[in-house]
Amino acid sequence: MESSKNPNTKTSQFELMVQFMTSHSDLAKGYLKSPEARQKSKQLWLNLSANLNAEGPPQRDVVGWKKVWADFKVHTKAKLRKNRINISATGSGPPKYYSLNALEEKVIELVDLNQAVDGMQRSLCFGVAHETNSNSQLEDYTESVGASVVGIENADEEFETLKQV
Template sequence: MEIHPDLSKGLLKTPDAKTVSTNLWKKLACDLNAAGPPMREVAGSKKVWADYKTHLKAKMRRNKHSISGTGGGRSNYCSLTQLKQKVSELLSMEESMSGMVGTLEFGAAQTASNTHIETSVEGNTGESNSLQDYHCSNVEALLARNKTF
């Protein structure tokens, strides 16, 4: 897989990628079977590789969740073996889990706290509270306290 990293990712970029991929998988299955049991066909070798990648990515996702989690208790972080670390680097799994460094992010814009919202909340006391510069949790608390919007 190190010799043909595009095969490991399933991204061969040749005009006859299907044929090249099939031939490389046949050679890999033959080399693995020559190394000893278990003996597998090409489809079996592909499935083992796909399952290995799936389990590795799940482990990395659990580790990331464990690191970013808050609160007390025992850590659920499981260190990666050298082989798993090498496969992770080969497949660029860290980038797929965390994103590429130095790139722009797209999606819902994060606005600064100086955004003005033209709405007010009146409570039972008749006073008006502007929602300008409130954080979401503060707005929720204010709405819960006043119960009218």
């Protein structure tokens, strides 16, 4: 259905898409993955594409409208990420700000893009100790982690085990 020239999606089509996704948040977030949910997702996309095509040119098939939705989310997330980076940047002059329109703000809230850009707040950091050959780094690691872990009675034995590895 889509021409090779790839015409621009109208604002009214974006508004209709965001309104539809607001009422079907599982579809917007991509949570419909089970076999029954895939059928529901397919039907919802068929309904949405029919409504969007009725709104006027451009006309697209379901795959085309899915790409429009994915691209819209990606570009909105990119703006949000650039704004976060520019706010925390150091240097001369004021930070550059990419303005977000009302539709982009709704998408940010709907799909929770703030969490995607900023990360989960109040979460613990977990990691794997880096393997090193330096005994002093192993000692520092054992003293800071091994001896403070509840249940380790003999930190010296744990240290000797780590040294052998």
